[in-house]
Amino acid sequence: MASAILMAGYKNKMEVRHYSKIVAEHYGEKFIETGYRPLREFKTVIDGQTKSMPVIQFSLEKLFASDVIDEIIIVGHQMLLEQRLGRFLKKFEKPCRLINQNTRLSKDILDRFKITKRKVKYNSIGGNLIKGYAVSKACQEKKHALFVASDSPLTTREFIEQFLRLAVKHRDEAAIILPAILIDAQKDKMGRPPLKMLNDSEYQLPGLMDSYNRQGFRLSSLMYANPHLFDMNTANTAYSLRKALNPNAQLKLFKITRKLGYPNVYSKYFVRKDLSITEVENITSAFFKGKLKLIPLTDEKSTYDYDGTDVEYQMLTKMLHTP
DSSP: OEEEEEEEOOOOHHHHHHHHHHHHHHHOOOBOOOSOGGGOEEEEEETTEEEEEEHHHHHHHHHHHOTTEEEEEEEEOHHHHHHHHHHHHTTOOSOEEEEETTOOOOHHHHHHTTOOTTTSOTTSHHHHHHHHHHTSHHHHTTOOEEEEETTOTTOOHHHHHHHHHHHGGGTTTOSEEEEEEEEOSSSOTTSOOOEEEBOOSSOOOOOOOOTTSOEEEEEOSEEEEOGGGSOGGGHHHHHHTSSTTSHHHHHHHHHHHHHTTOTTHHIIIIISOOOBHHHHHHHHHHHHTSOEEEEEEOOGGGGOOOOSBHHHHHHHHHHHTOO
């Protein structure tokens, strides 16, 4: 059984404007989200009938339905979530708790996880992660919890349970466990390129390889992690680098890997083209100061998320209407 922390945070208006500028300049996409993204309505077909519900509800329904999840903690805009989802949440017996994103980090949390305030702002992704974890059963028992993004409506219950079955086998060796999803093409169906790596893990997958024997991978909406076992002060920097096509992110990534003792990581990826899953694990483990484990899996739909662009909205809407 696992505690599930559903991440439903939001950016202020200034952050949204900055992010929309990055999306336009570096990805050529139109950012359309002006409200609270987890409550963006999407239409889908259920039992032959069209139904509209907020994107976060897709994830919630799978977590409530899963027998391997024994509690759910949602971190986000508490008032808006209660207004929109209050009646829905009351239908289930499984414990579910809402945590306000704007709640400050207590001294107990700061001390227990050795958090530096300037590195982990209370309403940042790292602040939300640790606030949700701190009230969970997993935290009381100093165990791993399942962290789930609220913007991935195509992630299935079956995928969640498959990942957890594999992840628990590695919890004694790894602080952070992530599924690495095989993209069996040059780009996924949303037009995004994967990270190409040599798969030297114990999880071998059949699929397309390039001339250097690399396969393409992208991250999904899930993470199985124990904040007692890694440096929480690194969480926000890692999250800010997730869109590595941004030139500023590339430069920061280069500086970080060089400082960690990996000065040739760009050469390995772009020139020698022999960067492996094990090497990525070693680099990120050194950064987090806690062991990170990647588990290669298949299920491309689990990587599709809604970041707020018009293309994503149109593509996800089409997929949700396709049987």
